[in-house]
Amino acid sequence: MWEIGTLVQQRTRVKVCGLTSVDNALAVEACGVDAIGLVFYPPSPRSVHIDTAANIAAALGPLTHKVGLFVNADAVSVEQVLARVDLSVLQFHGDEPDSYCRQFRRPFFKALRMQDGLDIATVMAAYPSASGFLLDAYKKGVPGGTGESFDWARVPKSCAHHLLLAGGLTPSNVGAAIEQTGVYGVDVSGGVESGPGVKNIDLVRALIAQVQRVDQNK
Numbered sequence: 640m641w642e643i644g645t646l647v648q649q650r651t652r653v654k655v656c657g658l659t660s661v662d663n664a665l666a667v668e669a670c671g672v673d674a675i676g677l678v679f680y681p682p683s684p685r686s687v688h689i690d691t692a693a694n695i696a697a698a699l700g701p702l703t704h705k706v707g708l709f710v711n712a713d714a715v716s717v718e719q720v721l722a723r724v725d726l727s728v729l730q731f732h733g734d735e736p737d738s739y740c741r742q743f744r745r746p747f748f749k750a751l752r753m754q755d756g757l758d759i760a761t762v763m764a765a766y767p768s769a770s771g772f773l774l775d776a777y778k779k780g781v782p783g784g785t786g787e788s789f790d791w792a793r794v795p796k797s798c799a800h801h802l803l804l805a806g807g808l809t810p811s812n813v814g815a816a817i818e819q820t821g822v823y824g825v826d827v828s829g830g831v832e833s834g835p836g837v838k839n840i841d842l843v844r845a846l847i848a849q850v851q852r853v854d855q856n857k
């Protein structure tokens with residue numbers, strides 16, 4: 640079970656990433672997710688146009704987090720997005736240092752790609768401003784959305800940070816992932832898609848059902 644301080648987290652948070660249309664985002668939200676991710680990284684097949692992103696963020700309910708994803712973007716373009724899109728949380732998937740990430744004055748997750756030999760504790764210590772860390776699979780040259788898992792035994796068992804587990808999660812394996820790692824939340828993209836940037840609502844429902852099943856047994 641995941642513990643932050645003395646509090647035991649009874650519910651695993653769910654973020655579904657890579658929404659590209661208002662209707663699909665609303666349908667995903669209606670499944671009961673906590674957060675929706677918007678990818679501002681043009682090479683990604685899940686990249687969303689800023690106008691569409693603004694419409695998605697405006698359409699979602701006020702208690703649903705809107706997370707903006709960036710990969711080594713220049714600060715000006717991040718500010719341009721923030722001026723148009725009501726993002727509550729940021730997520731950085733590149734080589735951005737803490738000083739860069741914190742300048743936008745939003746809570747942020749730093750994505751750590753779990754390359755062999757990565758010293759997780761040392762990297763985390765370099766991000767004192769981070770609200771949490773997203774642990775994702777490492778694939779050379781691909782900053783995220785790989786659809787691949789990493790060895791969940793590498794997720795720190797007792798960790799003072801909020802951890803989001805990502806990488807190749809599906810309705811079939813998310814229960815085992817939570818049981819094994821006890822993370823604060825899970826982040827899912829390709830495993831609930833029917834095409835790039837299009838989420839399959841049946842798969843999202845199935846994923847949520849598995850998360851709830853495991854949470855009820857905590």
Ligand SMILES: O=C(O)c1ccccc1NCC(=O)[C@H](O)[C@H](O)COP(=O)(O)O
Binds near residue numbers: 683685710787
């Ligand atoms: O989704 C992308 O295309 C993407 C591209 C560049 C940086 C990050 C990206 N996604 C970030 C996410 O948070 C994904 O949900 C995470 O990497 C897991 O993806 P998947 O393995 O497909 O579930």
